[in-house]
Amino acid sequence: MKKRRVESIRWHDGRLLLLDQRDLPTAENWVEMPGIEAIHGAISDLLIRGAPAIGIAAAYGCVLAAAHRVADTSAWHGDLDRLIEARPTAVNLRWAIERMRATVADGSTPGAALADLERAACKIHSDDLAANQEMARAGASYLAPGSRVLTHCNTGSLATAGVGTALGVIVRAWHEGRLKSVHACETRPWLQGLRLTAWELAREQVPCNMLVESAAASLLQAREIDWVITGADRIAANGDVANKIGTLMLAVLARHFGARMMVVAPRSTVDPDTADGRQIQIEHRPADEIWSSAGIAGGLPGIGAFNPVFDVTPARLIDLIVTEGGVLRPPYEQAISGLFGAL
Amino acid sequence: MKKRRVESIRWHDGRLLLLDQRDLPTAENWVEMPGIEAIHGAISDLLIRGAPAIGIAAAYGCVLAAAHRVADTSAWHGDLDRLIEARPTAVNLRWAIERMRATVADGSTPGAALADLERAACKIHSDDLAANQEMARAGASYLAPGSRVLTHCNTGSLATAGVGTALGVIVRAWHEGRLKSVHACETRPWLQGLRLTAWELAREQVPCNMLVESAAASLLQAREIDWVITGADRIAANGDVANKIGTLMLAVLARHFGARMMVVAPRSTVDPDTADGRQIQIEHRPADEIWSSAGIAGGLPGIGAFNPVFDVTPARLIDLIVTEGGVLRPPYEQAISGLFGAL
Numbered sequence: 001m002k003k004r005r006v007e008s009i010r011w012h013d014g015r016l017l018l019l020d021q022r023d024l025p026t027a028e029n030w031v032e033m034p035g036i037e038a039i040h041g042a043i044s045d046l047l048i049r050g051a052p053a054i055g056i057a058a059a060y061g062c063v064l065a066a067a068h069r070v071a072d073t074s075a076w077h078g079d080l081d082r083l084i085e086a087r088p089t090a091v092n093l094r095w096a097i098e099r100m101r102a103t104v105a106d107g108s109t110p111g112a113a114l115a116d117l118e119r120a121a122c123k124i125h126s127d128d129l130a131a132n133q134e135m136a137r138a139g140a141s142y143l144a145p146g147s148r149v150l151t152h153c154n155t156g157s158l159a160t161a162g163v164g165t166a167l168g169v170i171v172r173a174w175h176e177g178r179l180k181s182v183h184a185c186e187t188r189p190w191l192q193g194l195r196l197t198a199w200e201l202a203r204e205q206v207p208c209n210m211l212v213e214s215a216a217a218s219l220l221q222a223r224e225i226d227w228v229i230t231g232a233d234r235i236a237a238n239g240d241v242a243n244k245i246g247t248l249m250l251a252v253l254a255r256h257f258g259a260r261m262m263v264v265a266p267r268s269t270v271d272p273d274t275a276d277g278r279q280i281q282i283e284h285r286p287a288d289e290i291w292s293s294a295g296i297a298g299g300l301p302g303i304g305a306f307n308p309v310f311d312v313t314p315a316r317l318i319d320l321i322v323t324e325g326g327v328l329r330p331p332y333e334q335a336i337s338g339l340f341g342a343l
Numbered sequence: 344m345k346k347r348r349v350e351s352i353r354w355h356d357g358r359l360l361l362l363d364q365r366d367l368p369t370a371e372n373w374v375e376m377p378g379i380e381a382i383h384g385a386i387s388d389l390l391i392r393g394a395p396a397i398g399i400a401a402a403y404g405c406v407l408a409a410a411h412r413v414a415d416t417s418a419w420h421g422d423l424d425r426l427i428e429a430r431p432t433a434v435n436l437r438w439a440i441e442r443m444r445a446t447v448a449d450g451s452t453p454g455a456a457l458a459d460l461e462r463a464a465c466k467i468h469s470d471d472l473a474a475n476q477e478m479a480r481a482g483a484s485y486l487a488p489g490s491r492v493l494t495h496c497n498t499g500s501l502a503t504a505g506v507g508t509a510l511g512v513i514v515r516a517w518h519e520g521r522l523k524s525v526h527a528c529e530t531r532p533w534l535q536g537l538r539l540t541a542w543e544l545a546r547e548q549v550p551c552n553m554l555v556e557s558a559a560a561s562l563l564q565a566r567e568i569d570w571v572i573t574g575a576d577r578i579a580a581n582g583d584v585a586n587k588i589g590t591l592m593l594a595v596l597a598r599h600f601g602a603r604m605m606v607v608a609p610r611s612t613v614d615p616d617t618a619d620g621r622q623i624q625i626e627h628r629p630a631d632e633i634w635s636s637a638g639i640a641g642g643l644p645g646i647g648a649f650n651p652v653f654d655v656t657p658a659r660l661i662d663l664i665v666t667e668g669g670v671l672r673p674p675y676e677q678a679i680s681g682l683f684g685a686l
Contacts, residue, residue: 207647217595
């Protein structure tokens with residue numbers, strides 16, 4: 001019995017619909033995006049999240065903005081500039097928007113290029129789907145039969161156009177009979193693991209155990225994990241990886257307790273213009289994201305929050321980076337140059 | 344302006360009242376414990392928590408049980424045996440109950456020893472208060488001016504009879520002007536940090552930033568922490584420390600990023616009969632403690648949970664253990680023998 005494929009982005013007849021991921025798994029609400037402002041809000045407010053997915057949504061946003069701006073090329077570029085700022089860390093957003101921008105030839109207008117823009121957005125969407133399949137195949141091939149894996153956040157169909165990045169590897173490896181166990185961190189403060197990854201794995205009939213982030217150390221100490229597998233929001237030219245807060249913790253623990261660390265991300269996540277992790281801007285979000293779970297609106301007097309959304313894992317803690325263009329191993333500078341054909 | 348001291352256990356005229364810590368900080372509800380069964384429930388259901396606090400509550404429970412059992416010494420011992428099992432990891436519970444048991448001389452009855460039992464429980468209570476003050480003094484003296492500290496869970500007045508263990512050190516060091524910053528982990532799944540530690544620090548006017556556990560790695564990576572300071576639920580004879588899930592993660596990260604690790608606990612938490620951490624029984628709790636925060640009662644099909652309440656940090660990752668009987672340094676076998684006068 002084949003289940004309907006999970007997706008988070010639908011484009012049909014020039015209309016864009018996004019699945020509101022904040023309501024999952026209790027409700028599946030699709031929201032139409034009338035224009036680029038709505039998409040900006042949907043990305044900043046986490047209605048849609050996941051580095052590849054926000055890139056795809058943004059690409060369609062460029063199409064909607066072109067239909068609105070028509071001949072006002074300068075206003076269209078302004079729209080795109082603002083959309084890039086919706087979330088600063090994941091590079092896929094900027095990558096997709098710049099690709100859309102380059103679709104309009106010098107001297108032309110977004111209105112004149114509308115059909116080309118729609119084709120470009122659809123290609124970003126379908127390329128991601130194909131990349132997912134290739135990453136899943138390549139990543140799964142590294143997992144020896146009986147492997148026990150631990151993942152973080154949500155990197156599945158909801159975060160991408162296809163089977164996902166890290167979660168695509170895990171689901172494929174499970175169905176290939178390679179996995180003995182799957183564990184997934186709940187991923188505070190937004191609980192993407194508990195709400196989204198668990199829901200996707202249940203639909204895929206992949207058994208899994210959820211854990212709070214702080215329990216990962218116990219699991220690794222007990223030698224119950226062979227591979228930690230995560231996605232990425234930006235990979236620097238030296239292989240440093242920005243990803244959901246908690247990835248650095250998992251990488252340090254994996255190294256300390258003798259497990260391996262695999263990062264799975266499309267080539268669009270690799271940013272050769274970012275020399276290393278220190279150059280990556282880390283988004284910080286409001287304290288109320290933390291307080292809300294304790295039912296204390298506005299917090300307590302004198303008590304603030306340290307709420308970064310991402311962290312940077314140094315390349316030396318990463319054993320493999322799986323992309324659709326090849327599987328990278330240290331030293332990453334060379335491997336990443338090779339990925340972009342610079343060698 | 345001196346605030347009313349925070350407390351979680353009140354004994355007056357033979358009546359025991361406990362502050363329901365599950366309702367904090369939104370409500371302060373005191374619940375009377377009519378007998379030992381109610382105390383068993385209060386401990387298992389986390390109405391009261393914190394290793395020293397559950398020891399004290401259990402001691403008063405032995406008094407209430409003695410008033411009920413009077414001449415039925417064997418039934419009284421049975422009550423105590425069951426109470427020991429309410430939570431398996433923290434040794435203070437067993438320690439307090441065994442101390443109460445020893446108060447009734449061979450051939451006597453709990454009813455005949457009632458006054459002695461009440462005195463013994465009150466002494467456990469007041470000794471803990473005094474031990475807290477001594478630990479706070481001793482621990483704070485190790486924090487150089489300008490120190491930046493990170494703590495986990497709740498180890499303050501709510502978890503003890505006095506100023507607390509790790510939090511007692513932090514509050515004292517703050518008021519002595521030794522601290523530049525205080526960070527506290529929210530402590531999933533029960534959020535003792537966010538609900539209890541933040542509330543205590545706000546009352547003590549100690550500024551603090553809260554973080555999700557997974558953000559601790561970023562903070563340590565940025566070299567923003569000098570000391571990780573935690574309590575303990577059981578310390579083995581070799582210095583291995585069982586404490587709230589997440590402590591092991593913090594200890595590994597502290598060592599990796601060059602911060603130091605201080606454990607603060609009364610001598611009653613040190614268990615010379617437990618050779619090392621492998622002998623410590625780790626309590627696991629139901630999956631619904633995790634699911635409830637995602638609003639998914641009962642979870643999802645095929646998805647389980649790994650939900651240990653405690654983890655074991657190996658002695659080699661701990662720089663100092665502060666007790667009221669002295670500050671211990673490695674090698675801990677000798678230091679702990681010395682604490683019990685065996686050397």
